[in-house]
Amino acid sequence: MSLLAKFTKFSLGTWISAGLSLISTPIISWFIIPEDFGKASMYLLAYNLLVNIFSLASEQSYYRFYKEKPSSEHSNLLVHCLVPPVAFTLLGILIMEFLKRPLSLFLFSNPGDVNSVRLLEFALFVGVIFKYPMAILRMSGQAIKYSIVQVTISVANVIAFFVVVKFFCQDYRSIIWGYVMSQTAGLFLSLILSQYGFSKIKNVRFDINEVKAILYYCIPFIPTFICDWFFHGIDRTFIRAYSSFSTLGLYAAGLKIAMSLNIIQTGFNVFWLPFSYDTYKEENSKEVLFPRIFNYLVLAFSVGILLVVMLNQVIIEVMAKEYSDVSAIFPLLMFGPMLYTLSEVTVVGINFSKKTIKHLYIIILSSLVNTTAAFLFIPRFGATGATVAMFIGYLCFFIARTLIGRKYYRIRIDFKKLTIAVLIVIIPVVSLMKLNSTLLAFPALLGIVILYRAESFILYDKLKSFL
Numbered sequence: 001m002s003l004l005a006k007f008t009k010f011s012l013g014t015w016i017s018a019g020l021s022l023i024s025t026p027i028i029s030w031f032i033i034p035e036d037f038g039k040a041s042m043y044l045l046a047y048n049l050l051v052n053i054f055s056l057a058s059e060q061s062y063y064r065f066y067k068e069k070p071s072s073e074h075s076n077l078l079v080h081c082l083v084p085p086v087a088f089t090l091l092g093i094l095i096m097e098f099l100k101r102p103l104s105l106f107l108f109s110n111p112g113d114v115n116s117v118r119l120l121e122f123a124l125f126v127g128v129i130f131k132y133p134m135a136i137l138r139m140s141g142q143a144i145k146y147s148i149v150q151v152t153i154s155v156a157n158v159i160a161f162f163v164v165v166k167f168f169c170q171d172y173r174s175i176i177w178g179y180v181m182s183q184t185a186g187l188f189l190s191l192i193l194s195q196y197g198f199s200k201i202k203n204v205r206f207d208i209n210e211v212k213a214i215l216y217y218c219i220p221f222i223p224t225f226i227c228d229w230f231f232h233g234i235d236r237t238f239i240r241a242y243s244s245f246s247t248l249g250l251y252a253a254g255l256k257i258a259m260s261l262n263i264i265q266t267g268f269n270v271f272w273l274p275f276s277y278d279t280y281k282e283e284n285s286k287e288v289l290f291p292r293i294f295n296y297l298v299l300a301f302s303v304g305i306l307l308v309v310m311l312n313q314v315i316i317e318v319m320a321k322e323y324s325d326v327s328a329i330f331p332l333l334m335f336g337p338m339l340y341t342l343s344e345v346t347v348v349g350i351n352f353s354k355k356t357i358k359h360l361y362i363i364i365l366s367s368l369v370n371t372t373a374a375f376l377f378i379p380r381f382g383a384t385g386a387t388v389a390m391f392i393g394y395l396c397f398f399i400a401r402t403l404i405g406r407k408y409y410r411i412r413i414d415f416k417k418l419t420i421a422v423l424i425v426i427i428p429v430v431s432l433m434k435l436n437s438t439l440l441a442f443p444a445l446l447g448i449v450i451l452y453r454a455e456s457f458i459l460y461d462k463l464k465s466f467l
Contacts, residue, residue, distance in 0.1 A: 016147075017154035018263035024158050025256045026318040031165050032175065034249030034322055038240075040175035041252035042107045045236055047120060047179075049229040051127040054089040057221035058082070059131045061214040066139045067277055080210045082132055089128045093121045108172070109245070116176055123180045126187050133190035139274055145193040152189050157182035220356045227363035231393060234371050235386040238378040251383040254329030257315060258336065261304050265337040268297065269344060276348050280409065290411045294345045296459060298418060299452040301338035302425050306448070308334060309432050309441045325383075327436060331429040332387040335422075339398040342418075346402040349409030358404050366397040384433070417451065424448055 032040070058081040069077055096103065096117065103120075105111040137146040161178030168174070239248045279285050308315075312327055319326065350358045370393025377385030402413075424447045428440035449456050 015263050016151045018260050018266075020154040020158060021256065021262075022260040024161075025253060026315065026320075028161065028175070029253060029320040029323045031170055032172070032249075033246075034253070035245040036172035036249065037175075037252050038245035038248030038250075039108050039172035041236055041248055041255075042240065043116065043120060043172070043176050044179070045229075045233050046103075046107055047123055047127070049226070049233065050092065050120075050124050052225040052229060053222065054085060054092045054124055055128045055131055056085045056088055056215070057218040057225055058085050058214055059135050059218075060221050061218040062132070062135050063139065063273060064217060065214075067274075076205075076210070077214075078132060078136070080207065080214055082129075083206070084211060084215060085128050089125055093125065096121050113173075116173060119176055119180050123183060126180075126183050130183065130187045130190060133187070133194035136194040137190065141274070142193070149186050149190045149193065153182045153186035156185040217356070220360065224356075224359045224363055227360065227367050231363055231367040231370055231397070234367065234374050234393075235378070235390050238374045239383065239386055242379045243382050247382050250323060250326055251329055251386055253319075253323050254326045254383070254387070255333055257308070257326065257330040258333035260308065261301065261334055261337040264297070264300050264304060265341045268341055272344055276351075280348065280352055286410060287412050290345060290348075291413055292455075294342065294411070294413055295417075295452060295455045297338075297342055297345065298421050299448065299455050299459070301341065302421055302448040302452075303445065305331075305334045305338065305425055306428065306441050306445045309428055310438055310445075312432055312438055328433050329383050329387055331432045332391050334429070335391055335426075336394045339394040343398045343401040343405075346398075346411060346413065347405035348411075349405040349407065350401075353408040355408060362397065362400045362404060365400055366393055369393055369396040387433075421448060421451055424451070 029037075062077060062081045065077055066074065100114045100117040101111045103117050104113045108116060134146065134149065136142075137149070157178045160181040161174055164174040164177045168177075236248060236251065239251055276290075279289065282289070309331060312331075316324060316327055347362075350356065370389055373389035373392045374386065377389050379385075381388070424444050428438065428444045431437050431440050
């Protein structure tokens with residue numbers, strides 16, 4: 001299977017999901033006021049933190065050791081990766097049950113909404129289990145099945161939201177219920193589609209030494225994931241502290257629009273992890289293959305950002321009037337997915353050399369920079385200040401990952417070309433934020449295509465032949 005075909009099949013579900021998210025966000029805005037959107041954002045922020053803690057990052061051990069073990073031992077690896085996080089999750093849920101009122105107060109400004117906290121507990125259990133059937137599909141190369149699960153979750157989320165809005169409630173709880181129900185549907189479907197990976201579990205003999213080896217590799221990821229959550233969540237945390245739920249809701253809506261570029265990021269990440277481990281020892285990977293992938297990503301993200309900028313007026317028109325200020329928020333946020341994904345290429349040296357502790361150093365540094373910027377900008381400029389702080393944080397994150405990653409695996413990247421591309425794209429983005437003008441987007445788009453003309457022609461020919 002060609003590189004483009006493999007990437008497309010793994011990314012197909014992400015593309016459809018991102019498209020549904022981009023379409024559904026304006027529609028949801030007609031039913032949910034910014035204040036409730038902000039409360040739902042706090043719920044998702046808490047979920048993203050806790051699911052990574054409760055999982056103990058043991059899925060990273062599954063990814064790391066999958067290729068090193070024969071297929072007959074994959075079920076054994078799965079069990080030893082799965083048991084510790086399930087036990088830890090049950091303990092975490094018990095603790096949350098004792099703290100449900102303080103949690104409800106912090107997340108929703110309502111100490112009495114303990115049912116939403118219990119939904120969070122249930123979602124966390126589902127989310128931890130869900131990582132493993134998806135890991136099976138991902139590492140065994142079952143791209144179409146992986147995409148089917150992603151699409152099912154997105155469709156179920158939209159359907160569940162509207163059912164809850166129509167028959168039960170029209171506030172932040174409808175978003176929460178939609179998310180929980182769709183994740184549950186995704187879990188059941190992924191278990192069915194990955195049943196071969198679970199079919200031999202009954203023959204596995206539990207080995208405590210195997211568990212120790214797995215935890216020894218994955219435990220360093222936990223503080224990294226916590227710092228990573230802090231890095232990605234400090235913006236909303238500061239808005240929650242220094243502003244209102246309405247401002248948080250506007251920012252969350254802008255973030256969701258910006259995250260439409262996950263159409264590239266998430267799809268690439270799914271494809272990149274197994275692909276990079278399979279090919280990094282090949283002779284031309286550093287000099288040709290990985291740099292080519294890097295350039296394709298710069299081109300794809302630059303074009304994606306500029307297209308969203310050009311469609312700004314359409315996006316604003318279809319959203320409820322309470323969200324009209326979102327155009328001053330989301331443009332700069334779109335650089336987050338771009339810089340993160342580019343760093344996934346340049347950071348591979350850390351993973352290949354098993355220097356996973358370096359991830360912790362990088363995220364601590366980036367979090368400190370992001371927190372300092374948030375402290376300086378958010379109290380004064382609100383949601384707009386949060387976008388600037390996030391851009392600064394992601395830029396630091398990219399630079400740190402690149403410098404350290406290249407120390408262990410030096411990929412030939414044209415950084416001069418990358419800098420020119422970022423400058424070309426950022427000018428129309430700032431123009432939209434400050435002047436509400438999209439006039440510079442099309443000339444910038446032409447500039448990017450010319451700058452990456454070789455990649456543009458190659459990609460065009462490959463896409464034409466693929467379709």
